[in-house]
Structure formats: C-alpha cells, structure tokens
Amino acid sequence: MKVLLTGTSGNLGSRVLQSLLDLNLVPASDLIISTSSPNKVAANAKQNDIQIVPGDFTNPDQLRKSFANSKADILFLVSYPSPSVDRWLHHKTAIDAAKQSGCMKLIVYTSLMFGGKTGMQSVAGVQQAHIKTVDYLNQSGMEYAVLREGIYAESWWLYAGFQPHPLPQGEKGKIEFVVPDDGPVAWVSWDDLGEGTAKILGQLATGDSKWIGQTLNLTGPGTSTLQDVARLVEEHSGRKAEVKLVGKEKAKEYHLQDGQKEEWLVSSWVGWFDGIRDGECEVVDPLLGELLGRQPKGIKDCAKELFTPH
Known part of the structure; x- marks a missing residue:
C-alpha cells in the first residue's frame, strides 16, 4: 500500500x-x-x-x-x-x-x-x-x-518554564522552574x-x-515529575535547580514580564499543568517497548544528553 x-x-x-x-x-x-x-x-x-x-x-x-x-x-x-x-x-x-x-x-x-x-x-x-x-x-x-x-523528553525545557536549551556553558547561578503545578509524566x-x-x-x-x-x-518506561527533572539537571549541569509551584496566574504573569513570549502561547502553556497535576500524563504502556524490541528511553536515560551544558 x-x-x-x-x-x-x-x-x-x-x-x-x-x-x-x-x-x-x-x-x-x-x-x-x-x-x-x-x-x-x-x-x-x-x-x-x-x-x-x-x-x-x-x-x-x-x-x-x-x-x-x-x-x-x-x-x-x-x-x-x-x-x-x-x-x-x-x-x-x-x-x-x-x-x-x-x-x-x-x-x-x-x-x-x-x-x-x-x-x-x-x-x-x-x-x-x-x-x-x-x-x-x-x-x-x-x-x-x-x-x-x-510527552517528548526533549521538550523538558518547555514544561520546566521555558528554560534555555541546551543549557549554556559557563553559567553558575540557580536554575528556577517557575511553573503552575507538577505531576508525573511518562517522558x-x-x-x-x-x-x-x-x-x-x-x-x-x-x-x-x-x-x-x-x-x-x-510512552516512556516510567514517570518523572519536574522535581525529578530538577534533580537530573543538578546532577548533569552542576547548578542548583529549584521548582517553584506558583499557580496559573502567577506563572503566566512571570513568563510574560520579559516581553519575549507571546500571550497566546503562555496562556496555553499554563493550562497544560491542570492535566499534569491531575495525573493525565502518568500512563505507562508497554506497547512502545514491544514494538522496538527494547525498553524505550525515558528522561532519565536521556539526561546526560539533555542536561549537560554545551
């Protein structure tokens, strides 16, 4: 066909x-x-x-x-x-x-x-x-x-509050994930x-x-929250990472204040976290592994590539 x-x-x-x-x-x-x-x-x-x-x-x-x-x-x-x-x-x-x-x-x-x-x-x-x-x-x-x-592991930066990606080399300051809420995701x-x-x-x-x-x-083989992602960022970047759960309105206000992001995008983005909070993304299904003949890579498996500054 x-x-x-x-x-x-x-x-x-x-x-x-x-x-x-x-x-x-x-x-x-x-x-x-x-x-x-x-x-x-x-x-x-x-x-x-x-x-x-x-x-x-x-x-x-x-x-x-x-x-x-x-x-x-x-x-x-x-x-x-x-x-x-x-x-x-x-x-x-x-x-x-x-x-x-x-x-x-x-x-x-x-x-x-x-x-x-x-x-x-x-x-x-x-x-x-x-x-x-x-x-x-x-x-x-x-x-x-x-x-x-x-949910794409490679899109972690978006879920984590519009982080720079890849993380830049040479920076030492704390990374803040300013997000509305958190929950398990089968990246x-x-x-x-x-x-x-x-x-x-x-x-x-x-x-x-x-x-x-x-x-x-x-789906991926297991789930990780943004708190888990922050620990992986710390491990591979050498920088402190903090997750700040501030609710939808404060998160929207925070990410619009620099004038670099479009309002419609941030308004959509904050709405994702209601579903994440409610466990909508926590489903783990074995089908992908069966199709591949191996365990698929979750965010932990991709961590070195995703979170090492370069």
Missing part, C-alpha cells in the same frame, strides 16, 4: 520517515510526502526519489486534489503544529480530503498522551484539538488508528517514538489490520 506522510519536517515526522527508510518498513516507491514547504523536504526523501505533493492544510481545494492525485491508500496525519484548539479544523480539512480522495482507505493520526488512558477526557487545553479530531474520525466513516505520542524520546510509529505504519502498509480502530499509547 502507498502511504502519504504529513509533518515530515517536524521532530516526530522526520524520525518516522528516517525509520521507514532505514528499516525498510515501506519501500521508498510506496511513500509520498505531502508538504506546504517543498524547500524543507529532508535530503533523505530526495535521495530516495520519494514523490512530493502539495499539502497546505489551510487550502482545502488544493489538499483534496493533491490527496486524490497521490493515489495513496493510507494517510499518516501528524497533528498540526499549534497548541490552539483551532488546529483541529486543519485536521478536519485533511480528514475530509482523505475521505473525498477516492483512494485513501485508512487514516493514522498522531494524538498526545494527555487525558489518561483514553485521551478523550482532559482538562488541558492542549488536548482539546485531539479530542475533537478523534471524535470526527469516529464520525467520518473512514478506517483509522490513533497513535498517542508520549519518552523522539527517536523511540519515531521508530515505534514507523513500525506501526509499516505493519499497516502490509495489510495487517490489528491496529485498525484502536487507540495506541506510546
């Missing part, structure tokens, strides 16, 4: 593409890249002569024509890169285009590991677009699989998510139907 890939210039999608090629999970001749920025298409796609088609989620007419002309059987729909609930409208456009294409039979959608075991009940604003998208997939009449990608690495997701796609592309209609949780 032919697989049309979106999001291949992003941190997750680029690793999915790399794993599909490196592990020969889907022949390059059966891969198609949909993109709104052809100049950003990865070199490995060009080297393997992968077909590239237009893919602007904000242009429904273009997307419908592009999907239909691709003759793809499977759409790999990477969630639109925005924390706003409005991004679900871009997902709706892609789902509609897939349904109207006449060729696509299956949509594989990447959701997020907020919302506990199912992802369908969450107090975090960042999960609302995913909930709306999965509801729409249910109503679409299309076959689908939902892949709930775990996992980009590389392992990319490979595990690619293996699911590869199985589906061979006609294996066992994942169809399912919601799959791809």
Whole structure:
C-alpha cells in the first residue's frame, strides 16, 4: 500500500520517515510526502526519489486534489503544529480530503498522551484539538488508528518554564522552574517514538489490520515529575535547580514580564499543568517497548544528553 506522510519536517515526522527508510518498513516507491514547504523536504526523501505533493492544510481545494492525485491508500496525519484548539479544523480539512480522495482507505493520526488512558477526557487545553479530531474520525466513516505520542523528553525545557536549551556553558547561578503545578509524566524520546510509529505504519502498509480502530499509547518506561527533572539537571549541569509551584496566574504573569513570549502561547502553556497535576500524563504502556524490541528511553536515560551544558 502507498502511504502519504504529513509533518515530515517536524521532530516526530522526520524520525518516522528516517525509520521507514532505514528499516525498510515501506519501500521508498510506496511513500509520498505531502508538504506546504517543498524547500524543507529532508535530503533523505530526495535521495530516495520519494514523490512530493502539495499539502497546505489551510487550502482545502488544493489538499483534496493533491490527496486524490497521490493515489495513496493510507494517510499518516501528524497533528498540526499549534497548541490552539483551532488546529483541529486543519485536521478536519485533511480528514475530509482523505475521505473525498477516492483512494485513501485508512487514516493514522498522531494524538498526545494527555487525558489518561483514553485521551478523550482532559482538562488541558492542549488536548482539546485531539479530542475533537478523534471524535470526527469516529464520525467520518473512514478506517483509522490513533497513535498517542508520549510527552517528548526533549521538550523538558518547555514544561520546566521555558528554560534555555541546551543549557549554556559557563553559567553558575540557580536554575528556577517557575511553573503552575507538577505531576508525573511518562517522558519518552523522539527517536523511540519515531521508530515505534514507523513500525506501526509499516505493519499497516502490509495489510495487517490489528491496529485498525484502536487507540495506541506510546510512552516512556516510567514517570518523572519536574522535581525529578530538577534533580537530573543538578546532577548533569552542576547548578542548583529549584521548582517553584506558583499557580496559573502567577506563572503566566512571570513568563510574560520579559516581553519575549507571546500571550497566546503562555496562556496555553499554563493550562497544560491542570492535566499534569491531575495525573493525565502518568500512563505507562508497554506497547512502545514491544514494538522496538527494547525498553524505550525515558528522561532519565536521556539526561546526560539533555542536561549537560554545551
């Protein structure tokens, strides 16, 4: 089956593409890249002569024509890169285009590991677009699989209060995580998510139907709180790290005071912590390890790379 890939210039999608090629999970001749920025298409796609088609989620007419002309059987729909609930409208456009294409039979959608075991009940604003998208997939009449990608270990800096990343060399002062709240998170690495997701796609592309209609949780091997992350930062940076839990309003005020961050971003960010506090991100599922044939890397396994100043 032919697989049309979106999001291949992003941190997750680029690793999915790399794993599909490196592990020969889907022949390059059966891969198609949909993109709104052809100049950003990865070199490995060009080297393997992968077909590239237009893919602007904000242009429904273009997307419908592009999907239909691709003759793809499977759409790999990477969630639109925005924390706003409005991004679900871009997902709706892609789902509609897939349904109207006449060729696509299956949509594989990447959701997020907020919302506990199912992802369908969450107090975090960042999960609302995913909930709306999965509801729409249910109503679409299309076959689908939902892949709930775990919280990226590499994004620790964002959850920890917009820390510089990598941590700069030569600084000695205390690092402060000024955040609304804290809770357990099953962090996992980009590389392992990319490979595990690619293996699911590869199985589906061979006609294996066992994942169809399912919601799959791809998580790290255990949980760590921001307090735990602070201890890892201290261990690998040699600097003191303190977590300050100040509530949503004070955290928002603190991170807007330098004028460097956009209000909509900080407003979205503070809302994540209601879900984290309530344990929405603490689910640990063995599936990713089973797909990889090894234990996936959590934040402790990535600590030296993430927290050593350079």
